[in-house]
Amino acid sequence: MTVRKRSAVAVLAIGVLAVTSACAEGNQGAPAAQPSGSSNGASSAPAAAYKPAVITQGTAEDSKGPAIPPEGVVKGGTVTMIDRDDFSHLDPAQIYVNTEANFARLISRTLTGYKRVAKGEFKLVGDLATDTGTQSDGGKTWKFTLKDGVKWQDGTPITSADVKWSMERTFAPFVTQGPTYIQQWLTDVDFKKAYPGPYDGKELDAIETPDDKTIIYKFKTPHADAAYAFAMAGYGIVPKAKDTKEQYDKEPVSSGPYIIKSHVVDKTMDLERNPNWDPATDPIRGAYPDKWHLEFGFEALQVTDRLMADSGADQTAFTFYASTPPERLQQVLSDPNLASRRMNSPSPYGNYYYFNLDRVKDPKVRQAINYAWPSKQIQQVMGGPAAAALPTTILNENTTVGYQSYDLFNKETKPEGDVEKAKELLAQTSTPTPTIVYAYNQTPVQEQVTVAIKSALAKAGINVVAKPLDRKTYYDSIGKLGNQFDMYWGGWGADWPSGSTVLPIIFGPVAEGAPNYSHLKDPALTAEMDKITAMTDIDAANAAWMALDKKIQETITPLVVAENRIATMLHGSKVGGAEIDPQQWIVQPDTIFVKP
Amino acid sequence: MFRFITRRTLGAVVTLLIIAACTFFLFFAVPADPARLACGKVCPPELLEQARHNLGLDQPLFVQFLTWVAGIFVGRDYEGLGNCAAPCLGFSFVNKAPVLDTILDRMPLTVSLTIGAAIVFLLFGVATGIVAALRQGKALDKIASVSSLIGASLQIYFVGTLALYFLVYHNHILRQPSYVPITENPLDWAMGLMLPWVVLAIIFTANYTRMTRSTMVEQLSEDYVRTARAKGMQNRSVVMRFALRGTLITIVTILGVDLGTLIGGAIITEQTFGLQGIGQLSIRAVWSSDLPMLMATVMVAAGAIVVFNIIVDVLYAVIDPRVRLS
Numbered sequence: 077m078t079v080r081k082r083s084a085v086a087v088l089a090i091g092v093l094a095v096t097s098a099c100a101e102g103n104q105g106a107p108a109a110q111p112s113g114s115s116n117g118a119s120s121a122p123a124a125a126y127k128p129a130v131i132t133q134g135t136a137e138d139s140k141g142p143a144i145p146p147e148g149v150v151k152g153g154t155v156t157m158i159d160r161d162d163f164s165h166l167d168p169a170q171i172y173v174n175t176e177a178n179f180a181r182l183i184s185r186t187l188t189g190y191k192r193v194a195k196g197e198f199k200l201v202g203d204l205a206t207d208t209g210t211q212s213d214g215g216k217t218w219k220f221t222l223k224d225g226v227k228w229q230d231g232t233p234i235t236s237a238d239v240k241w242s243m244e245r246t247f248a249p250f251v252t253q254g255p256t257y258i259q260q261w262l263t264d265v266d267f268k269k270a271y272p273g274p275y276d277g278k279e280l281d282a283i284e285t286p287d288d289k290t291i292i293y294k295f296k297t298p299h300a301d302a303a304y305a306f307a308m309a310g311y312g313i314v315p316k317a318k319d320t321k322e323q324y325d326k327e328p329v330s331s332g333p334y335i336i337k338s339h340v341v342d343k344t345m346d347l348e349r350n351p352n353w354d355p356a357t358d359p360i361r362g363a364y365p366d367k368w369h370l371e372f373g374f375e376a377l378q379v380t381d382r383l384m385a386d387s388g389a390d391q392t393a394f395t396f397y398a399s400t401p402p403e404r405l406q407q408v409l410s411d412p413n414l415a416s417r418r419m420n421s422p423s424p425y426g427n428y429y430y431f432n433l434d435r436v437k438d439p440k441v442r443q444a445i446n447y448a449w450p451s452k453q454i455q456q457v458m459g460g461p462a463a464a465a466l467p468t469t470i471l472n473e474n475t476t477v478g479y480q481s482y483d484l485f486n487k488e489t490k491p492e493g494d495v496e497k498a499k500e501l502l503a504q505t506s507t508p509t510p511t512i513v514y515a516y517n518q519t520p521v522q523e524q525v526t527v528a529i530k531s532a533l534a535k536a537g538i539n540v541v542a543k544p545l546d547r548k549t550y551y552d553s554i555g556k557l558g559n560q561f562d563m564y565w566g567g568w569g570a571d572w573p574s575g576s577t578v579l580p581i582i583f584g585p586v587a588e589g590a591p592n593y594s595h596l597k598d599p600a601l602t603a604e605m606d607k608i609t610a611m612t613d614i615d616a617a618n619a620a621w622m623a624l625d626k627k628i629q630e631t632i633t634p635l636v637v638a639e640n641r642i643a644t645m646l647h648g649s650k651v652g653g654a655e656i657d658p659q660q661w662i663v664q665p666d667t668i669f670v671k672p
Numbered sequence: 673m674f675r676f677i678t679r680r681t682l683g684a685v686v687t688l689l690i691i692a693a694c695t696f697f698l699f700f701a702v703p704a705d706p707a708r709l710a711c712g713k714v715c716p717p718e719l720l721e722q723a724r725h726n727l728g729l730d731q732p733l734f735v736q737f738l739t740w741v742a743g744i745f746v747g748r749d750y751e752g753l754g755n756c757a758a759p760c761l762g763f764s765f766v767n768k769a770p771v772l773d774t775i776l777d778r779m780p781l782t783v784s785l786t787i788g789a790a791i792v793f794l795l796f797g798v799a800t801g802i803v804a805a806l807r808q809g810k811a812l813d814k815i816a817s818v819s820s821l822i823g824a825s826l827q828i829y830f831v832g833t834l835a836l837y838f839l840v841y842h843n844h845i846l847r848q849p850s851y852v853p854i855t856e857n858p859l860d861w862a863m864g865l866m867l868p869w870v871v872l873a874i875i876f877t878a879n880y881t882r883m884t885r886s887t888m889v890e891q892l893s894e895d896y897v898r899t900a901r902a903k904g905m906q907n908r909s910v911v912m913r914f915a916l917r918g919t920l921i922t923i924v925t926i927l928g929v930d931l932g933t934l935i936g937g938a939i940i941t942e943q944t945f946g947l948q949g950i951g952q953l954s955i956r957a958v959w960s961s962d963l964p965m966l967m968a969t970v971m972v973a974a975g976a977i978v979v980f981n982i983i984v985d986v987l988y989a990v991i992d993p994r995v996r997l998s
Binding site: 164249252268325326340341342343372373374375378381382384385387388389390 | 716718719722766767768769774777778836837840841842844847848943946947948952953956
């Protein structure tokens, strides 16, 4: 709800922006033909096709373990994971970014979680809980019951007191990184002032534990999508008896299928089985390998080269997030020998070129720019259709239940820009040849993107003044309310598949450094968002968010929807079940297995 | 000799202190705020202040420097983070551990990389240089000269990437570079570092060949060499006892600098081969604005160069008695 997601996306954006500028042929990156993120059955064609993830809510029956195994699964062996960076945090309360959340699935459990039921299809189910919770009081009260047989790594049972403690400790001053949704729902927006955490002996009254198995959360306002919020890795559990506060970040206690056996920061990590994890209680994690060996310190190019070579121990290796860099992309996409080891998936994040509404006040100018926008040229700069898709909506198709596509500015029919339509709109304004100050992240790729934008908008009579910004201070610069820019790029990622974690954020309070980069202040819009947030019917709420997405672009046009990156990754020939999680944009560990 | 070593050691300590002061004030004057990075992204002002206090960043810069220096001798306690025992080079808020622990973990790889490569390039470089000097103007000399020119022009990221592609990824002749402690498995240790050694040797051998050849040619025309030959001494003895000894001063000089630089972090080599040594550690410290770690890696690099300079000075005295006399 604050600036954290922005940073997570920024990190990803920076990482991904470095993975650009290759040239690849293929389709437009949109038609639905195969499940997203899968390596099985991928063709040797230069570009892959995608369909959005299907996410539904499961039943108590769906919440029972074990997990549905992927085709050809084999138990045992050691799988190796190679990537660039180690995990900054292991304490669930401090986990927010997708790389850490993904790893946390191996050692930490939450009340709810996403169960893979088929390629690209997921169900929200009970993880520690018997189901996805029962709501009452119009969505203000949520009750969960813990499963029998769920234990900590030392064999002691996981109790409702542990679950309550885990939430209470997220209020403590040393917790500064994790999600904040539920804390705010339980207390106040400024939740740290409302409750100081449990370490001085004070409990949080809004959470009740009538017995060892039952836990009840009492929110101040209705939240029909709370079951999704509880699935966030940041709400993973911590044992009350073994909580070492700040030190827990270094030596977490496992509730998941593995235990950390050794960890040399920034270098290696080894996991072994948790003997007290019972697969019968876990519908999400397959935990097929006996051991995990994680190596850090390898750039995406090195990871790709090793996985392409597929020699020796690297045959049982894969990567969580090292996307194929531009210098190898064409080779990886065109080599038929790599087809069975290749995975593709478009980004689940929203990427936008925001208008600064304090400066670009005429909606017709904003619409004209949308029409003239050179989406296709930018796509080419980024590596072509195999490397970037061209979405048309604010909400991302991979992270929006009930997603509906629309194309207000002819992006599908004229992806190179509709200059005539833009000129027609500009002619109706007081400034038919406006000047736009465009601020951009000064990277080699963004330099090229800026040239494409400048050139295309000039054809419509719009003069673009480009302002390069330093990468490290980029968000600080565009986050200033008094910034002197008219347009700039910004990203945002949904925390669960609903517009409720996107639209109220990017069009939320206008404040210094806040993620409402367009400075959109519209009481009617705020009222409508509040109304949808309070809906108790989650399906109706999802439909309403989607409708609001279109309405915002139609009536206000606060942004241009930006291109959407497509990640291409490889895995070793003896690694099975590797799939990119379409929500997290990372290879999830639940289905991974080692082939004999 | 003892006084000579003592004098040089004291000089080295002063040099390191000056380097430490310059590095400290330079790094801690940059806009990056270690407290903000340590505190996290959602950091209320009171927590930020607490983090500043815990890291000692609320003290004047000069006091911070003195505290850092004192930590080397008596250790330091970082409130809320942990204790950093002497010699404490700082506490990484990224790794949440004393930086020395991480450096000691990475040092064996860098030392192995350096020593192995040095043996290869020293043997090949000096031998080729001697042969070239003795066959001056002949085909062997020309081949050695051209080869060394080519070798000196190459870059590790170029040769290393090519070598990885052809020898590891494509033809599977050598294994993916990795580090196994020599105490664990000497063969795996050698095989894991073979490729980086060879690549480093290709680059460095060229320099040693050229330096050995030119100095040896010079030595061979010296009066004392002519005198030795005139007295009927065997050519082999003349070369090995007189000419080579005179050449060694040059070799030791550049070897001292090269070893110091490599121990301080073979950044490009480690990055190219994905090896987790001091070089890669310093790169990551830059990326994550981990100033204490960066400071420590700079000090290790500086310390390595200073130590090897002392060793070189001592070796001068061993090789050439005139140095001791002066």
